[in-house]
Amino acid sequence: MSQSPTANATLVKQLNALTERVDDLETELETKDQRIQDLEDDCETFAANLTATTDRIETLEEIIATERDRTATLEDRIDELKTENTLLQEELSNEREQNQRIRASVSRIINDVREYTCEDGSSVDATSPSIVAEAATVGETLHDTIQRSTENASLLDFTTKRPQNTGIHEKYLNILGRAEEKAREINSRTVYLNYREVATHYGCAYLTDGYRVMNEIAERVPGIEYVDGYLANPDIDPTTKVEGKRIRVEWNHPDLRGWVRAHRAE
The missing domain is CATH 1.20.120 (Four Helix Bundle (Hemerythrin (Met), subunit A))
Known part of the structure; x- marks a missing residue:
């Protein structure tokens, strides 16, 4: 039995559509293969x-x-x-x-x-x-x-x-010890010491350190002043330079006596 032309045309059309679909699937498969x-x-x-x-x-x-x-x-x-x-x-x-x-x-x-x-x-x-x-x-x-x-x-x-490792205060006490001896010798509570006496009892060079020590002890210990030499000896020219300097120790000064007692007790 023969089919009508219309039916044949429909089949051809469907076949072409399937062919195109297969081609699309193959293309998609190739794309996926490439992606993989x-x-x-x-x-x-x-x-x-x-x-x-x-x-x-x-x-x-x-x-x-x-x-x-x-x-x-x-x-x-x-x-x-x-x-x-x-x-x-x-x-x-x-x-x-x-x-x-x-x-x-x-x-x-x-x-x-x-x-x-x-x-x-x-x-x-x-x-x-x-x-x-x-x-x-x-x-x-x-x-x-x-x-x-x-x-x-x-x-x-x-x-x-x-002792050789004498501290500064003990050296000052040595100087004050000489001042105390001198005070008894001259029977006076005010005594003057020159740079030689200070250097000898401090243990330093005369001209190099004697005047420096006199200045320092006058600044650090109460009752001691660094004064011009003519105050201790009227025969010294009042215009004398530093070589005539002395330290004046006032034994009646209460702060000096307290300082001596405190540091002798150390």
């Missing part, structure tokens, strides 16, 4: 990047471990340097103390040489440069002695009975 391929390529790229990143992380971890070891080594070295620095500071402090003892001893030597009087009544020229040279030589000998035995350092103080 692209995703697979991206995954491979990501995997390669991940591997490289992992390797980089491992390398960085090794570097960090190395730096930690280096830091620990540096910290140990810093601790060693701190210990060495502490030891060096202690040695420096000891050297400074020894140097101070030597300077005090040399100053006393210079003072004793200047005070020395020969049997014939002559004395050493206080301005002679040989005094300083001889004192320097003695100072070198003293330094060698200290290095050989610091325990015998007290033997260096052979000119006075004052």
Whole structure:
């Protein structure tokens, strides 16, 4: 039985539509296949990047471990340097103390040489440069002695009975002790001391430090004044310069007596 032309045309049309649909599906499938391929390529790229990143992380971890070891080594070295620095500071402090003892001893030597009087009544020229040279030589000998035995350092103080590490206040008390003796000698509560007396009992060089100590003790201890020399001796020219200076000690000054009692009790 033959079909009508209309039916045939409908079948042809449906067949063409199915063919076009198949073509569309094939095109869509090819697109999806390409997309899948692209995703697979991206995954491979990501995997390669991940591997490289992992390797980089491992390398960085090794570097960090190395730096930690280096830091620990540096910290140990810093601790060693701190210990060495502490030891060096202690040695420096000891050297400074020894140097101070030597300077005090040399100053006393210079003072004793200047005070020395020969049997014939002559004395050493206080301005002679040989005094300083001889004192320097003695100072070198003293330094060698200290290095050989610091325990015998007290033997260096052979000119006075004052301890070498005397504090400032104790040195001031030594000066005031001389003033007290002088007050009894002249039967007066007001006494004057010159730079030689001050330097001798303080333990310093005459011209170098004597006037400085007089000025300092006058500023720090009540009842003591740094005055012109003509006040102590009318024979001194009132226009004299600093060489004529004295310290005046007022034993009746209540603050001075209190200061002496307080520091003698220390």
